[in-house]
Amino acid sequence: MTRHTIINIQQIRDDICKRKAMPPFGPDTSINRLKTINETQRSFTPEVVELLLGEIDVLSKSEWTLADELVKAQKRIAELEARAFNPAILDVIAERHRQQSVEGWTPEHDNAYQNSELADAAACYAIHAHNQGFSTPAYWPWSPDWWKQSGARRDLVKAGALILAEIERIDRAAGIGVKGE
Known part of the structure; x- marks a missing residue:
């Protein structure tokens, strides 16, 4: 808060506590209440209240902006997760794994092509x-x-896994690391 009046947040908190601790109105407490109100008045001037309200407004706008950004980010994460866990992608990866573990088509074998x-x-x-x-x-x-044809979808999954194998082979030949190998 870089305005003409410097706001001491701790002082305001202390003054609020003092006011909350005031005894209720009564014939024996009125003077003490007035003293407390007078001592804490600096925290409740119109200028201070106006500055605090202005800061709250700025913070509120920032919070709304951050909240909007958070919602957008959460939607984007959900979209990416939906793509990453797409059954077709998972089937291609599973087929590639099957080719290696069941058929024995290891990276070393594929490197020969x-x-x-x-x-x-x-x-x-x-x-x-x-x-x-x-x-x-x-x-x-x-x-x-x-x-070995196995139906349209299954054959396309095989095609995807074979393309993945070729990309991995090219990457290995270029010295690009492939995770899991």
Whole structure:
């Protein structure tokens, strides 16, 4: 508070306590009450009250601004959480994990691919996801025995996991660390 009157918050608190401690009105207490009121008057001048009200107004506006920002941040967090825990994303990550833990396609194994095999396999699953039951695509990079269509959604999940494997391989080749490896 950088106005002409300096407000001593502790003094105001002390004066409020003194006024609260005043005895009730009565024939024997009136003089003591008047003395207390007179001693504490400095904390209750119109100028001090006006300055305090102005500061409260500023703080209230700041609080509302902060409250609005908090609400916006909470909404954004909820949006990001909804995206992060999207079932499709979780299914792709689970498939990538399955490929590694069940099929044994380790990062070291994937590092051996140098001719976009992982990306090509992903493309095959993605392109043919809605064309179930056809023969192995001509550009399938591996033995036809590994072409295993499983339905549109499942094939797209496989495609996503294969793309993730290719991105991880590229990152490893570039020296970019991949968590969990």
